[in-house]
Structure formats: C-alpha cells, structure tokens
Amino acid sequence: xxxxxxxxxxxxxxxxxxxxxxVVLNGWVxxxxxxxxxxxxxxxxxxxxxxxVFESDTVSQQKDLFQIAExxxxxxxxxxxxxVRPRLPGKENLDHATGSVEVLASEIRVLNQCPTxxxxxxxxxxxxxxxxxxxxxxxxxxxxxxxxxxxxAMRHCMNKVIRDYLDRDGFLELExxxxxxxxxxxxxxxxxxxxxxxxxxFALPQSPQIYKQxxxxxxxxxxxxxxxxxxxxxxxxxxxxxxxQLDLEMSFVKQDDVLEVIERLTVEVFAxxxxxxxxxxxxxxxxxxxxxxxxxxxPDLRFAMEIVDLTDLGLKxxxxxFKEAVExxxxxxxxxxxxxxGRFSNTDLKPGGxxxxxxxxxxxxxxxxxxxxxxxxxxxxxKFIPKEVQEEMRARLGAVDGDLILLVADKExxxxxxxxxxxxxxxxxxGLLDGLSGQYQICWVVDFPSFIFDAEEKRxxxxxHPFTSPREEDLGKLExxxxxxxxxxxxxxxxxxxxxxxxxxxHDPEVQARLxxxxxxxxxxxxxxxxxxxxALKYGxxxxxxxxxxxDRWAMILAGTANIRDVxxxxxxxxxxxxxxxxxxxxxxRQLKELGL
RNA sequence: GGGGGCGUAGCUCAACUGGUUAGAGUACCGGACUGUCGAUCCGGUGGUUGCGGGUUCGAAUCCCGUCGCCCUCGCCA
Numbered sequence: 001x002x003x004x005x006x007x008x009x010x011x012x013x014x015x016x017x018x019x020x021x022x023v024v025l026n027g028w029v030x031x032x033x034x035x036x037x038x039x040x041x042x043x044x045x046x047x048x049x050x051x052x053v054f055e056s057d058t059v060s061q062q063k064d065l066f067q068i069a070e071x072x073x074x075x076x077x078x079x080x081x082x083x084v085r086p087r088l089p090g091k092e093n094l095d096h097a098t099g100s101v102e103v104l105a106s107e108i109r110v111l112n113q114c115p116t117x118x119x120x121x122x123x124x125x126x127x128x129x130x131x132x133x134x135x136x137x138x139x140x141x142x143x144x145x146x147x148x149x150x151x152x153a154m155r156h157c158m159n160k161v162i163r164d165y166l167d168r169d170g171f172l173e174l175e176x177x178x179x180x181x182x183x184x185x186x187x188x189x190x191x192x193x194x195x196x197x198x199x200x201x202f203a204l205p206q207s208p209q210i211y212k213q214x215x216x217x218x219x220x221x222x223x224x225x226x227x228x229x230x231x232x233x234x235x236x237x238x239x240x241x242x243x244x245q246l247d248l249e250m251s252f253v254k255q256d257d258v259l260e261v262i263e264r265l266t267v268e269v270f271a272x273x274x275x276x277x278x279x280x281x282x283x284x285x286x287x288x289x290x291x292x293x294x295x296x297x298x299p300d301l302r303f304a305m306e307i308v309d310l311t312d313l314g315l316k317x318x319x320x321x322f323k324e325a326v327e328x329x330x331x332x333x334x335x336x337x338x339x340x341x342g343r344f345s346n347t348d349l350k351p352g353g354x355x356x357x358x359x360x361x362x363x364x365x366x367x368x369x370x371x372x373x374x375x376x377x378x379x380x381x382x383k384f385i386p387k388e389v390q391e392e393m394r395a396r397l398g399a400v401d402g403d404l405i406l407l408v409a410d411k412e413x414x415x416x417x418x419x420x421x422x423x424x425x426x427x428x429x430x431g432l433l434d435g436l437s438g439q440y441q442i443c444w445v446v447d448f449p450s451f452i453f454d455a456e457e458k459r460x461x462x463x464x465h466p467f468t469s470p471r472e473e474d475l476g477k478l479e480x481x482x483x484x485x486x487x488x489x490x491x492x493x494x495x496x497x498x499x500x501x502x503x504x505x506x507h508d509p510e511v512q513a514r515l516x517x518x519x520x521x522x523x524x525x526x527x528x529x530x531x532x533x534x535x536a537l538k539y540g541x542x543x544x545x546x547x548x549x550x551x552d553r554w555a556m557i558l559a560g561t562a563n564i565r566d567v568x569x570x571x572x573x574x575x576x577x578x579x580x581x582x583x584x585x586x587x588x589x590r591q592l593k594e595l596g597l
Numbered sequence: 598g599g600g601g602g603c604g605u606a607g608c609u610c611a612a613c614u615g616g617u618u619a620g621a622g623u624a625c626c627g628g629a630c631u632g633u634c635g636a637u638c639c640g641g642u643g644g645u646u647g648c649g650g651g652u653u654c655g656a657a658u659c660c661c662g663u664c665g666c667c668c669u670c671g672c673c674a
Contacts, residue, residue, distance in 0.1 A: 035633080036629080053633090056631085073625095074624090090632095093633095096634090099634085117624090118607060129609085130607095131609085131667095133665080183674090186673085186674035206673095207674095233673040237667085237669090361670070362670090463674080467674090519674095574668085575666085
C-alpha cells in the first residue's frame with residue numbers, strides 16, 4: 001500500500017506550471033477547513049504549505065476517501081495522491097508560494113495519527129507562542145515550527161559557508177578526542193569514569209585547545225574543527241553547558257594573520273547566511289580603551305552613550321562621596337542618557353530606587369545624577385557642585401535639554417563596570433536597541449593583560465588561558481610584574497556578545513614553564529599535569545596561534561534572538577536539565593558497580 | 598549559594614483595594630455550511646488558581662514554607 005507510493009514533490013514546490021501532474025505529497029496536517037461536501041487540508045513540511053482538497057463527489061478507487069479526510073486531525077502525518085490544478089480565479093492565497101495551486105486528492109494514506117498537541121505548532125504573527133518549558137518538553141513538536149526550522153537551516157548555512165571557505169583556504173578539518181585528561185584551571189570539567197581503570201576519570205573537553213596545539217606540533221599548519229565543547233558551569237541566556245565552537249589554529253602566523261582569516265570568513269558568513277554587508281577591517285579597541293569608553297570588554301557599539309571621565313571635576317565639588325573616591329585614587333565617571341530625564345523619576349534615582357539599586361548590584365556604592373531640563377540643571381546634589389562645574393560636566397557629556405546624566409564615583413574598575421552595565425540596562429529600557437535587527441557592529445578587542453590577581457586564591461590566574469603567549473617585550477617582567485604583562489590575545493565582539501577569542505600561543509617550552517610558575521604551579525605539578533605539552537613543545541613546536549568562535553552565539557545574532565536555546569535543536573534548560581528526556585537521571589546500580597562507584 | 602520576576606482551563610492571558618458561581622481568545626468535542634485558507638456560524642466539555650500551611654466572615658489576591666520556570670551576580674582558564 002504505502003510502499004508503492006513515493007513522494008514526488010515537497011509542500012513548498014508546486015506552481016501553476018505543474019498543472020495536470022499527478023503528484024504524491026507527504027506532510028503534517030497544518031490546518032483543516034471543512035464543509036459537508038468538501039474539505040481543505042493545509043499540508044506542511046519544512047519547505048512550505050500546500051493545500052489539498054477533498055470533495056465528496058470525487059470518483060476514486062478509494063471509496064472512503066472523503067470519510068478519512070473528514071476525520072483528520074492537526075499534526076496527523078499523511079500522504080496524498082492527487083492532481084495539481086490551479087485555484088479558481090480570485091481564490092489564490094498569496095501568503096504561500098504554492099498558493100496559486102492545490103492538489104485535488106484522489107487517494108489518501110494516514111501514515112500516523114496524533115492526539116491533540118499540548119500546544120499549537122502553527123505560528124501566527126504577533127501572537128504569543130507557548131511557554132518555553134512545555135516547548136522543551138515536547139521539543140520534537142516545537143522543532144516543527146517554521147521559525148525554528150528556519151534558524152536550524154541557517155545554522156546549516158553557517159557550517160557550510162565555514163567549511164567551504166576554510167577548505168578553499170587550505171585548512172584541514174580534523175577531529176580530536178572527547179575523552180581526554182582533566183586539566184586544572186579554567187571551567188569545571190564534566191567527568192566520565194573509566195570502567196577499565198576503576199577510580200580514574202576522563203574529562204570531556206572544555207575546548208580542543210591542547211589537542212589543536214599538538215596538531216600544530218604534528219605539522220598540520222592549518223586546522224579547524226566544528227567542535228562540541230562542554231563546561232560544567234551555571235547557565236545564562238547565552239550560555240549552555242554543551243556548545244559548539246569553530247576551533248581553528250594556524251602555524252607560522254602572527255596575530256594579524258589570524259584576524260584577517262576570521263574577518264574574511266565573517267564577511268562571507270554574514271553575506272551568505274543573512275545577506276548582510278560587513279565592512280572590514282573591523283574596528284579594533286584595546287581592552288583598556290573598551291573598559292574606559294564602554295565599561296566592558298565586550299562593548300555593544302550599536303549605540304553611543306560612552307562613558308566620560310570627570311575625575312578632575314570630582315575634586316572641584318563639595319560632594320563628599322566624589323571627593324573621597326577621587327582622593328582615594330578612584331575615578332568619577334558618567335554617562336549621558338539622551339532624552340531620559342523625563343523617563344526616570346527621582347524615586348527611581350534615589351537610594352533604594354530602581355536605577356540606584358542596579359548600580360549597587362553592580363558593586364557600586366551608589367548613583368548620582370543630574371537632569372538637564374528647561375534650560376537648567378537639577379539634582380539632589382546640586383548644592384554641593386558649583387554651577388560652573390555642573391556646566392563643565394554637562395558640556396563634557398554633551399548633555400542637552402531633556403538628558404539625564406548618571407555619575408558613579410568608585411575604584412576605577414567598579415566605576416567603569418557599573419556604568420558599563422548601566423549603559424546596557426538603559427539602552428534596553430530606552431529602546432535604543434529596538435528596530436536594530438539586521439544591524440551588526442563588530443569589533444576586535446585586543447591587548448588583554450595576561451594575568452589577573454585572584455584575591456580569593458591570592459595568586460595570579462591566567463586571564464585567557466595558560467598557553468597564551470605574552471607580548472615578547474613583556475617577557476622580561478613575567479616574574480617581576482605579572483600584572484603589567486600583556487597577552488597576544490584577541491576577542492571578537494559582535495553586538496555586545498563575546499563571539500570568539502583566541503591568541504598566539506606559547507611555543508617555547510621554557511616560556512611555558514615560566515608561565516606555569518607564575519600561576520603558582522611547582523615544576524613538579526606542571527610536569528605532572530602538562531608534561532606531555534612541555535615535551536611536545538621541546539620537539540620542534542612551530543610558532544602558532546588561533547581562535548575559537550562561539551557558533552551558538554553567532555547563530556543567535558544572525559537569527560536575531562536573545563536566547564541561545566532558540567538556536568539549538570535540543571538545549572538544556574537554565575538548571576542544565578533536558579526537559580524532554582529528563583537527563584540527567586539516575587542509573588542502574590549495576591552500571592555504577594561496573595564503574596567501581 | 599545570593600538578588601529579581603513569574604506560576605490561573607490543553608495553550609496564551611484577564612480577574613480593581615481581599616468580596617457573587619474564577620472569565621476571554623484559542624484548542625478540543627458536537628451540529629450547520631460546496632471555495633475555504635488563522636474559514637464562518639450555533640452549541641458544548643474543560644479549573645486542586647503549582648503544592649503545603651497560616652491570617653480572615655471570606656484568599657487566585659495577603660503572610661510563611663516548598664517546588665518549578667526565566668533573568669541576573671558569583672562562576673564561565
């Protein structure tokens with residue numbers, strides 16, 4: 001019966017030029033419209049929607065044709081054999097590419113039934129789709145939604161463009177193990193117990209970092225891989241425990257060589273996947289500049305609202321908070337929110353108010369403000385600031401009537417970061433990001449410090465990772481002044497998302513050993529943990545460097561969504577659970593016993 | 598682990614300051630209808646207001662606890 005039928009066309013394919021053809025369509029019932037003598041069925045597959053018509057007076061080998069059509073339900077899987085005919089004049093449906101034709105059914109097979117779905121698969125513009133947890137629980141139904149299918153097809157496009165581009169450029173796609181060795185530092189590992197070696201554990205890769213460096217030692221001078229990476233850390237709207245990177249490494253290159261490959265690749269991906277033109281070279285900001293101007297090492301450049309330094313003016317006020325912060329070596333900095341004076345009440349701004357609380361959550365001590373309204377400046381701290389200083393602040397921030405100036409005085413790092421977070425927060429509240437779909441602001445952030453001092457552990461930790469090469473000119477102060485050592489590292493930032501990061505690596509075993517030492521490892525510990533790498537570097541490691549791109553975040557940006565789960569077929573929820581399968585779940589006692597657990 | 602938000606019909610939401618029998622749209626079921634297309638029209642089913650406790654004459658609403666989901670800080674070399 002069914003086996004002698006073969007799909008001849010998909011549901012987005014038929015046109016008027018196909019008139020008269022006998023066709024077989026397969027698909028899901030998207031919707032039904034019935035009369036007592038006539039039933040219209042919209043059949044859906046991932047290509048589109050085609051209307052099939054069943055008429056009670058159709059002469060067919062199948063006697064029960066109309067009775068079956070009448071009893072169809074949404075999401076039934078059906079095969080329809082019939083003849084293509086143009087729709088009656090004026091009855092075309094321009095919403096669908098196939099809307100000028102329909103298939104007059106002469107036979108139908110119900111390939112599978114479906115109970116009433118827990119939510120509606122059909123999407124309507126401007127209407128809310130079902131809540132996320134129920135969609136994740138029935139992800140296979142959610143995956144039928146055209147918008148999700150479009151995103152996953154776009155990811156396919158990304159992968160294909162990447163592979164085509166890198167292949168053309170002479171890169172080899174090579175695989176690296178999933179079962180590897182746990183390395184300290186960095187993200188928490190997912191661990192896999194060894195049955196053969198009871199008590200010993202594999203770690204799933206946080207990234208193929210060390211393996212790709214070993215491939216460089218092995219002579220594969222241009223490597224890439226679209227790799228799954230796993231990190232057992234808490235989730236965010238743009239973070240999953242399991243995610244996909246374009247991992248790439250090159251030998252005999254300098255930083256600019258890597259950046260150029262990625263810039264050209266980026267231009268191609270954006271052009272081919274979403275039809276966007278990206279200009280290059282990309283903007284480059286040093287880490288210090290990004291922090292000073294935007295309060296973030298992943299600045300969103302789609303809007304201005306830059307941070308302005310007013311430290312010198314802090315001393316010219318009688319406001320104790322400002323003076324004490326500045327005299328203590330801190331900074332006074334501010335941003336100007338355009339046309340926001342009327343948007344925030346004094347209640348929002350004063351201690352305990354929404355904006356003030358926001359700054360405190362960012363680690364700041366509080367928020368000061370000036371409103372420019374009706375040609376004058378008002379503020380609760382107005383009386384502590386001489387008029388000419390107020391005017392100087394207004395001028396430096398470029399504030400005009402209607403604007404709101406927000407000030408934070410604190411240690412430099414806190415002042416910058418708090419204002420950086422506030423900048424993003426305000427942009428969302430003020431709608432500065434609305435209507436920006438299809439706009440992409442891409443930049444490199446470069447010149448990161450190699451080390452950050454971990455106050456809790458009281459030691460230097462690697463800012464990027466411990467294989468990142470310091471700048472050659474900084475090698476001399478590796479031990480004497482680690483805080484001033486700059487790394488040959490770079491991040492790719494798109495619309496405020498960190499979408500990639502990489503570095504030129506250390507290829508000299510002695511430098512690598514020194515770096516481990518700065519991080520507080522004894523030579524014995526370094527040998528125990530990374531002996532294989534130190535050995536490999538000894539045996540003729542070429543200079544090399546590379547980058548990894550977070551493809552899930554790329555997909556988010558290209559798809560215009562703020563939720564990473566929207567671009568992954570089977571994502572985990574915020575608590576790292578798979579609501580569909582129930583993973584993680586307990587296992588049989590026997591399995592544990594075999595593993596010696 | 599901390600902070601914030603949410604939880605009402607299968608789904609999306611409403612229900613004023615605590616006050617009648619918790620409503621609407623949609624889905625679903627039944628009926629009418631020969632050109633619909635998010636069909637329409639008529640009728641109907643559907644509720645432990647997440648769960649447990651408390652305050653009250655009276656709780657979806659207030660309080661406490663708990664569970665779940667989302668955002669966020671910490672964390673993410």
